[in-house]
Amino acid sequence: AQSVAQPEDQVNVAEGNPLTVKCTYSVSGNPYLFWYVQYPNRGLQFLLKYITGDNLVKGSYGFEAEFNKSQTSFHLKKPSALVSDSALYFCAVSRSLMVRGGKLIFGQGTELSVKP
Amino acid sequence: DAGVIQSPRHEVTEMGQEVTLRCKPISGHDYLFWYRQTMMRGLELLIYFNNNVPIDDSGMPEDRFSAKMPNASFSTLKIQPSEPRDSAVYFCASSISGTGSGEQYFGPGTRLTVT
Numbered sequence: 001a002q003s004v005a006q007p008e009d010q011v012n013v014a015e016g017n018p019l020t021v022k023c024t025y026s027v028s029g030n031p032y033l034f035w036y037v038q039y040p041n042r043g044l045q046f047l048l049k050y051i052t053g054d055n056l057v058k059g060s061y062g063f064e065a066e067f068n069k070s071q072t073s074f075h076l077k078k079p080s081a082l083v084s085d086s087a088l089y090f091c092a093v094s095r096s097l098m099v100r101g102g103k104l105i106f107g108q109g110t111e112l113s114v115k116p
Numbered sequence: 117d118a119g120v121i122q123s124p125r126h127e128v129t130e131m132g133q134e135v136t137l138r139c140k141p142i143s144g145h146d147y148l149f150w151y152r153q154t155m156m157r158g159l160e161l162l163i164y165f166n167n168n169v170p171i172d173d174s175g176m177p178e179d180r181f182s183a184k185m186p187n188a189s190f191s192t193l194k195i196q197p198s199e200p201r202d203s204a205v206y207f208c209a210s211s212i213s214g215t216g217s218g219e220q221y222f223g224p225g226t227r228l229t230v231t
Contacts, residue, residue, distance in 0.1 A: 032218055034218070034219060036222075041225075042224060042225075043120070043207055043209075043222030043223050043224050043225050044159075044207070044209075044220075044222040045222070046219040046220070046221065049218060049219055051218065090159065094218060103161065103164065103172065104161075104220060106158070106159045106161075108158045109158060109159070
């Protein structure tokens with residue numbers, strides 16, 4: 001069965017410091033991995049995805065994520081955090097890309113708080 | 117494109133009443149997903165459709181919940197009768213099949229309060 005774990009409910013970072021939001025996954029076969037961000041009272045917005053190829057994936061708003069197959073991780077990173085990055089972040093995994101649905105399994109979310 | 121459109125944005129109803137949530141997916145997308153988000157349970161997939169056909173409704177909590185997709189541009193999620201524990205934010209999302217895709221585009225959500 002597919003599963004995603006985000007071990008931290010909350011991450012606190014000072015503005016200008018690097019940030020990391022952790023995600024580990026479990027899936028049989030090759031994983032397809034996604035990060036989404038949710039701002040208050042909004043729907044989820046796609047940030048980036050890993051399908052294949054380079055393990056370092058770059059996405060929107062200066063975010064990037066590194067796929068590590070041996071550690072089954074897909075941590076979200078940003079070199080310099082902004083107060084406006086404060087939001088809820090979701091990691092998601094799929095076992096297929098729209099073959100039999102491409103259903104995404106979401107983690108529980110990590111609340112990122114960036115203080116000035 | 118206007119993105120995924122959901123209506124209403126807010127719904128307050130009394131226990132026992134019927135509630136209908138509406139969704140218009142992005143034009144050309146062939147998958148449509150309904151999710152529910154609560155503090156306690158996080159984000160739950162309720163049901164999804166491919167080309168207007170329900171593929172997996174295993175997340176639908178009870179028979180009180182039903183979903184339809186009569187055409188490619190419209191879907192409804194109905195709760196009848198509604199209960200206070202149904203209070204949540206309901207999201208609709210759509211996506212397009214094929215390699216190189218996979219990401220889902222979410223609507224703004226409908227905040228449902230059942231009193």
